[in-house]
Amino acid sequence: MKILISADMEGATGVTWPADVLPGTPQWERCRGMFTSDVNAAVLGFYDGGAEQVVVNEAHWTMRNLLLERLDARVEMLTGRHKSLSMVEGVQHGDIDGIAFVGYHTGAGSEGVLAHTYLANSITGVWLNGTRASEGLLNAHVVAEFGVPVILVTGDDLTCRDAAGYAPDALTVAVKDHVSRYAAVCRTPARTAADIRAAAKEATVLAGRREPAPGGPYTVELEFDAEHLSMAATVVPGVERSGERRVAYTSGTMYEGIRTFKAVTTVVSAAVEEQYG
Numbered sequence: 001m002k003i004l005i006s007a008d009m010e011g012a013t014g015v016t017w018p019a020d021v022l023p024g025t026p027q028w029e030r031c032r033g034m035f036t037s038d039v040n041a042a043v044l045g046f047y048d049g050g051a052e053q054v055v056v057n058e059a060h061w062t063m064r065n066l067l068l069e070r071l072d073a074r075v076e077m078l079t080g081r082h083k084s085l086s087m088v089e090g091v092q093h094g095d096i097d098g099i100a101f102v103g104y105h106t107g108a109g110s111e112g113v114l115a116h117t118y119l120a121n122s123i124t125g126v127w128l129n130g131t132r133a134s135e136g137l138l139n140a141h142v143v144a145e146f147g148v149p150v151i152l153v154t155g156d157d158l159t160c161r162d163a164a165g166y167a168p169d170a171l172t173v174a175v176k177d178h179v180s181r182y183a184a185v186c187r188t189p190a191r192t193a194a195d196i197r198a199a200a201k202e203a204t205v206l207a208g209r210r211e212p213a214p215g216g217p218y219t220v221e222l223e224f225d226a227e228h229l230s231m232a233a234t235v236v237p238g239v240e241r242s243g244e245r246r247v248a249y250t251s252g253t254m255y256e257g258i259r260t261f262k263a264v265t266t267v268v269s270a271a272v273e274e275q276y277g
Contacts, residue, residue: 001207002053003046004096004148006087006139007039009060010105010114011155013175013192017182021114023062034189035060035103036067038154038175041193042102043075045200051207055096059087060103085255086262088139091146092255098207099143100152100200104159107134109223112158113176113184118265122272124245125223133220134159138261140166141254144213151206154196156184169206171199218257221248222264225277232271236263 009021012035019027043054056077058066063081071077083089090096106112109125110132117126117135126133128141136159140150150167153160160172175192176184187195223246224230233239233247238260242248247264251257 001051001097001204002055002095003051003151003204003207004088004090004099005039005042005046005054005056006059006099006101006104007035007056007066008087008101008103008105008135009035009065010103010116011159011175012038012103013189014186015103016113016176016184016186018114018120021060023065028065032065032067033070035065036070037189037193038196039066039102040071041196042100042152042154042200043072045197045202046100046204047072047074048197049201049204051204055090057083057087057089085142085258087135088142091143091148094146096143096146096148097209098151098203099148100154100203101136101139101150101163102152102154102196104136104153104155104163105134106156106158106162107132107137110134110158110162111178111181112162113156113178113181115181118261119269122224122226122229122268122277123222123265124225127221129219134162134166136163137166138254138258141213141218142258144210145215145254147210147212149206149208149210151203152200154199171203171206173199215253216257217250217252218254219248219250220257220261221246222261224268229268229271233264233268235267236260239264
């Protein structure tokens with residue numbers, strides 16, 4: 001049994017505001033330890049449940065946040081950016097039996113601690129075939145094409161509620177309860193580590209490759225906070241304006257869809273000006 005952990009940071013224990021997740025700040029340095037604790041708890045739980053191999057794919061910002069030296073010695077970690085499938089890199093190789101979304105969060109335009117989709121700001125909403133989409137929902141559709149089930153999701157309480165829509169069988173652990181985008185009632189690392197480890201152990205029974213999900217088409221629509229960003233996004237082939245601040249594109253598979261999404265967000269982030277957005 002081989003498990004992949006996709007590790008994001010906004011949904012980690014103790015994280016509640018931007019400086020907690022922005023590389024280089026004192027708060028980020030402090031929160032790296034709690035983020036690593038969440039991930040290591042999942043690693044230990046999966047090994048407790050019988051996994052033979054666990055791989056961690058860093059999925060936050062620079063993708064260089066976790067403290068490798070604090071992880072269980074049996075684990076392997078993929079760190080760094082510019083990966084074909086970004087947050088779920090590794091599922092395409094055909095040897096993953098289950099995936100965990102650790103430290104995830106809700107999507108742009110939704111309630112939730114540090115809610116966003118790929119870009120911290122600029123994107124005000126994402127829809128997949130008409131359904132508002134978080135990163136979890138988008139990534140769940142990608143991994144389903146490779147026959148990999150989502151078996152564990154951790155984050156705030158609203159992230160766990162969101163996961164029920166795209167991975168109804170997965171175990172969930174709320175490490176904090178949403179109060180606002182920048183506030184939460186947080187549980188201690190000792191408590192969340194115990195909860196995550198227990199859930200991961202239980203979740204291993206859900207691992208096992210499935211029949212790959214059938215292809216699309218998948219229509220992705222993005223809404224931005226400024227008109228010029230929708231115009232900028234249309235330089236990506238297949239992306240067309242669907243409104244003053246919206247663009248849309250259709251892909252035959254979510255593999256293609258998520259790669260186009262990444263291209264759009266890269267172009268848009270480069271078009272944002274410091275003062276006016």
